[in-house]
Amino acid sequence: MTPMVDLFALLLTFFMLTTSFRPQEAAIIDSPSSISEKQAPDFNLMTIFIDKEGKVFFNIDNGMDTSTHYRAEILKKMAERYKITFTEKEYDLFGRLSGFGMPLKDLKAWINTKDSKDRDKLQVGMPMDSTDNQLGYWILYSRIVNPQAEVALKGDANAHYTIVKKVMDLLQGNKVNKFNLITNMQKEEVGIKDLPLEQK
């Protein structure tokens, strides 16, 4: 029994040390599959989620070390722009949360809601039409605060292309021309033998 316990203890330590918890996502998104094997970067990643109903969510990380508080800085700029004040505690809390998608006026309530189910109810999607283009400002300020951030798009397979295009146009307006489309990997082997016969 002792060797087994030893092994278990070892495994447990290994898993505890290597684990990085799956970040909570704003919505259930079933991404399409591709053959790409490239991995998404761990840090400096701005992610835009598009769910199947066309709701848009936004997420950005804090950068690779704990000294950079990108999220709080971005929120400060947003708050200035929309004339909403947040307390220091709210900035701090916001820095520790993940993806969000709601008008800025509801963000305060989202930050202060403790229960995650109640918090999810506030996720109604980011406004991004021409009258109130908040997503555009989030992207703009994220680009200013963290110019190294790459952009990842995580769209649901059944999301309408028109919305994806709208988001892409917005990003291109902010001089982002390289997108990482998040997909599930699905291997597909195509070799010379798959070439159709030559027609003459």
Next chain:
Amino acid sequence: MAEIQTEEKAVKKGSKKKRAKKHPTAIDMTPMVDLMCLLITFFMLTTAFSKPKVMVITMPEKDNKEQKEQPKISAERTLNILLSGNDEVFYYKGQAAPGKPMPQLVKSDFSKDGIRKMLLDRNRDLFKKIAEYRDKRLTGQIVVADSTFDETVKEMKKEDKKGPIVLIKADTSARYKDIVNIIDEMAICNIASYAIVDIAQVEEMMIGAFRAGTPLREFPKIKVNK
């Protein structure tokens, strides 16, 4: 019987002293093991083992201020792929322009014998070249680093002068997965040059006419709403 009793007594007498020594070996570890098992399972399940995979696309830069001269592409090499909802894919060769014979629209799909077969057929030379290079590497005939391999493939794609130039156009009913699927096909078939562009009105009309069973024979009149 008496003998046994004496033996028992002897054991009892001795046990008072021995108990202290025997005790440590008799710890019941089962609950601890149970707990560890549980924790291991928990950590294994919550660990984000596979990081998400990404597909990188680079879009042409948008420059509204000055209309840059459009790069000339030969109509022969141009292949237009039109995406519409319900996994429908249409394609046509060349260009739909007034004063020229109307290109014929062909319907296809995302299955193995659909659009991929057509793309492979068009991109035969380049695909063969890259596939042979990859096979050589896999069988160990040549040994190159990953970065060199990627660089060489890139170079091959750059040099290619025969393969199609694919223009991907999606209409309003297209879904996100259609775009991802078609870009994926580009990667599978090693297409050297492709771009996602906006759909033209005439192309929407072509799809409409094709669905109605009356493919356009000549360039339709388009009302310009400006």
